[in-house]
Amino acid sequence: MIDAVRIGRYARAAARWTRLLLARGRADGVRVFYGHDRVPAPGEPVAGGTAKFQRLAARFPNSPTNFTLLYLGSTWLPRDARPLLALARRRRVPVVVNQSGVAYPGWAGHETEAINRRFRAALLAADHVLYQSEFCKRSADEFLGPPRGTWEVLYNAVDVAHFTPRPAPAANKPVLLLGGDQTQAYRLELALQTLARLPEATLVVTGRLVSDPQPLLDELGVADRVEFVGRYAQAEAPALYRRAHLLLHTKVLDPCPSLVIEAMACGLPVVYANSGGTVELVGDDAGVGVPHPETWERDVPPKPDAVADAVERVLADRERYARADRERYARAARERAVERFALEPWLDRHAAVFADLLTGARPRARSSRTR
Incomplete structure (x- = not known):
């Protein structure tokens, strides 16, 4: 028997695809869709890769229907990623993929290729790929292959005005x-x-x-x-x-x-x-x-x-x-x-990439600094 959670998921997907397919005309400006009906609001618990979407959506709100740019993360790919990518290609909507880790035998075992197949499909469909580290680029090259579009390394970022040191020393015992x-x-x-x-x-x-x-x-x-x-x-x-x-x-x-x-x-x-x-x-x-x-x-x-x-x-x-x-x-x-790793430059870089893609330009090269 199909449980209520699965029925609800199917119903939401059907409603979303009805809206997507009925949408007419092309919207203007930066309207980003992250592949999910909603992004966790500020204050909601998040885990792993969803935190970056929460931060992004504060500046670039989620637009599930009439979007001008599709932004997918390898750690938060929607179940319907393939048809979404096909729709974006048909409507000439630019695709950005934020590529984190990959599946590898030591972690995923015999499921390695099945997991990586989804990552690879997104990577190859991307107009621009943001690798989260040099290691992410290296591991993706090993298991997914090189991207077809442009790419850069863009490390994750946090709000350094929110995450600040304690004003007084912590307890004496470590x-x-x-x-x-x-x-x-x-x-x-x-x-x-x-x-x-x-x-x-x-x-x-x-x-x-x-x-x-x-x-x-x-x-x-x-x-x-x-x-x-x-x-x-x-x-x-x-x-x-x-x-x-x-x-x-x-x-x-x-x-x-x-x-x-x-x-x-x-x-x-x-x-x-x-x-x-x-x-x-x-x-x-x-x-x-x-x-x-x-x-x-x-x-x-x-x-x-x-x-x-x-x-x-x-x-x-x-x-x-x-x-x-x-x-x-x-x-x-x-x-x-x-x-x-401050948040504002990270958001500004996204804005620049989005602007380039929406005007038909190749995102300008950007070097990364770590050491």
Whole structure:
């Protein structure tokens, strides 16, 4: 039996396609459709790639029917992406694709090609591709092939006036933050194993969990030093970051995690697996990377001892600079986020790309800066 949720989804899709097919004439100006009937409003919880759409829609509202530009994200492709792309081609509507990660054997296993087939269709249909990092470009070239249209690297961005450092020092005992959704079991497991090697520290864990953590909490004896806070909205995020002394980012081969930029903007150094796009975000001074190979065949997280050593290195920096305004790593994290990943230049770049495409011009080349 088809459940009520699926019936509702089909009904909304049918209504949308009725509106799309009945639309006559061509609208003027920048009217962007993100492939979904609605984009989460400011204040609503978002996960992963939907955060960037929430930020974009604040300047370029979602126009599901009479749109002049189709903007799709690889992490938030609609179920009807193929017919939407065909409609855009028939109506000569420019297509922009924001390309994040890809499926690879170590993560997706035997479903790798099935997942990548959808990504590839969007990439090849795009007039312009925005890769979220150099790593995203490299991985897309490996698994999807080169784009047919123009492209550039445009890193994710955050509102650095919203994500700001705490005005006063946090608690004396070190607080580690494991942010985002824990959609791979190893992410939480590694964080807990690291915590077990840091007897003075506590851990705050956010987001959804894919498995029950209680057995491992009991085995490691750290249950009284871990707090699970669940999902959160962007409005609540700065307060979460300000509770911590550093962000523990255990995901390997992460394409371009916005939560890392948010944490840096709040003055949090980052301890992370030294692979994927995170390397490009953190750079040389805003945290410590734990050696990790860039391999597609298996997702093997770093060893807990190595992660704990990296945490202690950052905490030692904190102790050394305790009397200064801000410790070196924290100051560098904030400065890097403000200089390279502020929201307004990111939105302005989108406006320039949209204007070029809507006037029939090729988007002007733009170089990226990371280090």
